[in-house]
Amino acid sequence: MLLQTNSTATRYAAAATEYVAVDGISYAHRRVGKSTDLPLICLQHFTGTLDNWDPQVIDGLARERQVITIDNAGIGNSGGETPDNVQDMAKTAVSIITALGITKCDLLGFSLGGFIAQTIAITHPQLFRKILLIGTAPQGTLALHSFPELVGRAFSKPPAEGYLYLFATSSEKSREKIKAAQARFMERENDRDKQTSMPAIQAQIKALTRWGTDPVTLNLGSITHPVLIVQGSSDEMMNSASSVELFKQIPNAILTFYPDSSHGSFFQYPEMFVDEANSFLDKFM
Amino acid sequence: MLLQTNSTATRYAAAATEYVAVDGISYAHRRVGKSTDLPLICLQHFTGTLDNWDPQVIDGLARERQVITIDNAGIGNSGGETPDNVQDMAKTAVSIITALGITKCDLLGFSLGGFIAQTIAITHPQLFRKILLIGTAPQGTLALHSFPELVGRAFSKPPAEGYLYLFATSSEKSREKIKAAQARFMERENDRDKQTSMPAIQAQIKALTRWGTDPVTLNLGSITHPVLIVQGSSDEMMNSASSVELFKQIPNAILTFYPDSSHGSFFQYPEMFVDEANSFLDKFM
Numbered sequence: 210m211l212l213q214t215n216s217t218a219t220r221y222a223a224a225a226t227e228y229v230a231v232d233g234i235s236y237a238h239r240r241v242g243k244s245t246d247l248p249l250i251c252l253q254h255f256t257g258t259l260d261n262w263d264p265q266v267i268d269g270l271a272r273e274r275q276v277i278t279i280d281n282a283g284i285g286n287s288g289g290e291t292p293d294n295v296q297d298m299a300k301t302a303v304s305i306i307t308a309l310g311i312t313k314c315d316l317l318g319f320s321l322g323g324f325i326a327q328t329i330a331i332t333h334p335q336l337f338r339k340i341l342l343i344g345t346a347p348q349g350t351l352a353l354h355s356f357p358e359l360v361g362r363a364f365s366k367p368p369a370e371g372y373l374y375l376f377a378t379s380s381e382k383s384r385e386k387i388k389a390a391q392a393r394f395m396e397r398e399n400d401r402d403k404q405t406s407m408p409a410i411q412a413q414i415k416a417l418t419r420w421g422t423d424p425v426t427l428n429l430g431s432i433t434h435p436v437l438i439v440q441g442s443s444d445e446m447m448n449s450a451s452s453v454e455l456f457k458q459i460p461n462a463i464l465t466f467y468p469d470s471s472h473g474s475f476f477q478y479p480e481m482f483v484d485e486a487n488s489f490l491d492k493f494m
Numbered sequence: 495m496l497l498q499t500n501s502t503a504t505r506y507a508a509a510a511t512e513y514v515a516v517d518g519i520s521y522a523h524r525r526v527g528k529s530t531d532l533p534l535i536c537l538q539h540f541t542g543t544l545d546n547w548d549p550q551v552i553d554g555l556a557r558e559r560q561v562i563t564i565d566n567a568g569i570g571n572s573g574g575e576t577p578d579n580v581q582d583m584a585k586t587a588v589s590i591i592t593a594l595g596i597t598k599c600d601l602l603g604f605s606l607g608g609f610i611a612q613t614i615a616i617t618h619p620q621l622f623r624k625i626l627l628i629g630t631a632p633q634g635t636l637a638l639h640s641f642p643e644l645v646g647r648a649f650s651k652p653p654a655e656g657y658l659y660l661f662a663t664s665s666e667k668s669r670e671k672i673k674a675a676q677a678r679f680m681e682r683e684n685d686r687d688k689q690t691s692m693p694a695i696q697a698q699i700k701a702l703t704r705w706g707t708d709p710v711t712l713n714l715g716s717i718t719h720p721v722l723i724v725q726g727s728s729d730e731m732m733n734s735a736s737s738v739e740l741f742k743q744i745p746n747a748i749l750t751f752y753p754d755s756s757h758g759s760f761f762q763y764p765e766m767f768v769d770e771a772n773s774f775l776d777k778f779m
Contacts, residue, residue, distance in 0.1 A: 442741070453738070456727070456751060463766070464751040466741060480777045481748070488769035 218242070221267040221276075222396040226259065226286060231304045237286035237402065238279040238305070242271030247338055249315040249490070250306055251278045252322030254344070254472075255360075255413050258285030258402035263390050263476040269483030273491065274315075279305050281325075283409045285402035291409035294416050295321075299328040306336065315490055317341040320447065320472065321413060324348075324420050330432050339435045339490055344444055344472050346420070346451035347429060347458065353421025357414055359446060376473030378443050383469050383477060390476035429458035436462040437489040439482065441470030463489065503527070506552040506561075507681040511544065511571060516589045522571035522687065523564040523590070527556030532623055534600040534775070535591055536563045537607030539629070539757075540645075540698050543570035543687035548675050548761040554768030558776065559600075564590050566610075568694045570687035576694035579701050580606070584613040591621065600775055602626040605732065605757065606698060609633075609705050615717050624720045624775055629729055629757050631705075631736035632714060632743065638706025642699055644731060661758030663728050668754050668762060675761035714743035721747040722774040724767065726755030748774065 218224035224239040239259050240248075249270055253261060259278050270276050282301045283291030292298055302325050306314065316337050318326025323345025330340055346353065363371040369391060377387035405413075436459050440452035449466065456464035465485060467474045475482040503509035509524040524544050525533075534555055536547060544563050555561050567586045568576030577583055587610050591599065601622050603611025608630025615625055631638065648656040654676060662672035690698075721744050725737035734751065741749035750770060752759045760767040 456753075461753050463753060464749075466749040468741075468746050468748060478778075481773055484773035484777070485770060488766055488773075492765045492769070493763075 219268075219271075221262065221264040221271070221278075226400050226402070228286075229305060229308045231301075231308045234282070234288040236279060236282075236288070236301075236305045236308075238277055238309070240275055240277045241267060242273075242275040245274045247313060247315055248275040248277050248311060249317055250302075250311070251276060252281070252302060252316070252318045252325050253278070253284070254320035254322055255417055256405045256410055257319075258405060260285070260394055260397060260402045263479055264393050264396055265390075265479040266475060266483060269479065270486055270490075273487055277309065280402065281305075283412070284405055291412040292416065293412045293419070295324045295328055295420055298416065299325045299332065303329055303333055303336065312336070313338060315339045315341070317343065317486075318345060319343045319475075320345055321417055324417075327427060327429065327432075330434060331427050331429075334432075334434070337434055339437070339493070340432070341437045341439070341486060341489070342452075342455060343439045343475050344441065344447055345455070346447040347454050348420055348423070348425040348427055350421050350448060350451045350454075352446065352448035352451065353418055356418045356421065356446070360414055375446055376471055376476070378441075378469050378471050380469050383471065386477040387473045390473060390479070429455065430460060432459050433461065435489070435493050437486065437493070438462055438464045439475055439485070440464075440466055441472060441474035441477070442466055442468055443470065444472045444474070446472050463493065504553075504556075506547065506549040506556070506563075511685050511687070513571075514590060514593045516586075516593045519567065519574040520572065521564060521567075521574075521586075521590045521593075523562055523594070525560055525562045526552060527558075527560040530559045532598060532600055533560040533562050533596060534602055535587075535596070536561060537566070537587060537601070537603045537610050538563070538569070539605035539607055540702055541690045541695055542604075543690060545570070545679055545682060545687045548764055549678050549681055550675075550764040551760060551768060554764065555771055555775075558772055562594065565687065566590075568697070569690055576697040577701065578697045578704070580609045580613055580705055583701065584610045584617065588614055588618055588621065597621070598623060600624045600626070602628065602771075603630060604628045604760075605630055606702055609702075612712060612714065612717075615719060616712050619717075619719070622719055624722070624778070625717070626722045626724070626771060626774070627737075627740060628724045628760050629726065629732055630740070631732040632739050633705055633708070633710040633712055635706050635733060635736045635739075637731065637733035637736065638703055641703045641706065641731070645699055660731055661756055661761070663726075663754055663756050665754050668756065671762040672758045675758060675764070714740065715745060717744050718746065720774070720778050722771065722778070723747055723749045724760055724770070725749075725751055726757060726759035726762070727751055727753050728755065729757045729759070731757050748778065
């Protein structure tokens with residue numbers, strides 16, 4: 210497969226990995242879709258790299274805008290060290306967005322990426338127009354207190370099965386749809402990201418757990434952006450009910466739950482999600 | 495404005511009222527959009543007639559299918575007497591659909607219409623493909639125990655203000671959007687429905703209250719159809735949390751909440767709703 214530079218990439222699986230330097234550290238990212246005034250920046254989940262975005266979802270979003278996925282510090286092909294707290298991850302995300310020359314964008318945060326998105330929506334509100342929070346939770350969520358134990362159970366399984374354990378429900382239908390997403394992750398043959406290292410994973414586990422156990426510092430009621438919250442019916446990691454809490458606290462938010470789905474809700478229903486996200490990005494005020 | 499028959503109507507505001515007879519009683523309905531194998535049947539809320547469907551919503555849904563709105567017994571220009579219970583309303587709805595020659599359709603139930611839709615999804619599952627439940631609640635919902643008092647408060651206001659009291663939140667933004675929907679209701683100049691009579695309203699009040707107070711008879715877990723549940727963030731009449739209960743009980747349901755909205759959620763966000771409903775009807779399995 211021929212890799213395409215940012216000016217020509219129409220398929221995420223064929224978009225070249227590019228790099229931008231901040232303070233001497235090189236950060237990996239990929240762009241797909243025509244350059245637009247308001248690109249959509251995507252912030253990834255625990256252990257995930259540029260290769261863990263569903264290309265069907267990214268390509269669907271990129272039909273109408275430029276989509277940019279970024280690896281945070283110490284993840285995939287990005288340099289630097291992964292911090293053990295969301296606040297420092299948030300600072301890095303803002304630095305990368307700024308280094309890309311972006312002054313205004315939309316933001317999609319998935320899981321841990323959603324913690325970062327909540328943080329920078331409040332610390333840098335002027336940088337964002339609209340925000341999508343997928344499979345995520347507010348600070349203080351009780352389910353995250355036992356995040357290390359959940360990860361321990363997932364990591365005790367073979368990797369593909371561990372992913373299904375967290376991202377699918379136990380139903381055959383949900384598992385099959387998430388397996389299909391896993392197959393889509395593999396459409397990209399060349400220029401793949403490095404797997405996330407064990408020290409980075411350990412730092413992320415600490416950051417995720419602290420999101421649940423540290424004192425609540427963010428006032429989600431101060432987020433004035435339009436927000437789309439999407440969650441699966443049965444996400445054990447975040448506790449699906451956490452998304453109702455996000456909805457209640459963020460003044461201008463839409464909330465959608467998908468049926469029979471866990472942490473991988475939007476990869477399980479890629480067509481529905483792309484339609485809803487594009488409608489939200491294009492029309493919701 | 496020239497009224498259009500069912501074969502030509504492309505705008506709900508211009509669709510002629512048609513009539514179908516069941517057991518010697520004439521039932522009013524309107525059709526818009528090209529004839530399709532799977533029309534979408536719409537069942538209306540408490541006091542509402544054919545004139546209380548938002549034409550922007552109906553026209554948006556009718557871009558891709560035929561939409562048929564029907565007046566139940568004793569409502570608008572339909573003959574017969576309004577029953578004081580949902581079960582009899584459900585029987586009439588099935589009779590009208592069958593008399594229209596329909597053997598399979600999609601179903602949209604709004605509020606009281608959603609009670610009827612839940613009922614006939616279970617009594618006549620083979621008649622329906624997909625179901626939309628808007629601003630509604632399962633049997634036994636506590637909020638409905640005080641439905642007569644809520645209606646009393648609404649009816650003590652001038653009619654337009656009473657509608658805003660139930661269908662909008664107290665925010666200026668929500669009120670303005672629902673006022674815009676009220677203006678759209680008036681786009682139709684000729685061949686309007688008769689206002690719902692006081693005896694019909696009294697029977698509906700009894701039926702709505704009984705939905706909350708009578709014993710629960712429906713097993714929502716037996717609904718296997720794809721279902722889209724839509725609700726406002728702050729619907730006092732149904733209690734918004736009731737939609738979470740619907741979502742938890744119906745196995746294959748999507749749930750969406752809109753922000754800063756009450757009982758008129760989908761009239762407040764017509765563009766978003768039309769996009770989501772069309773995506774659900776065309777793509778969700």
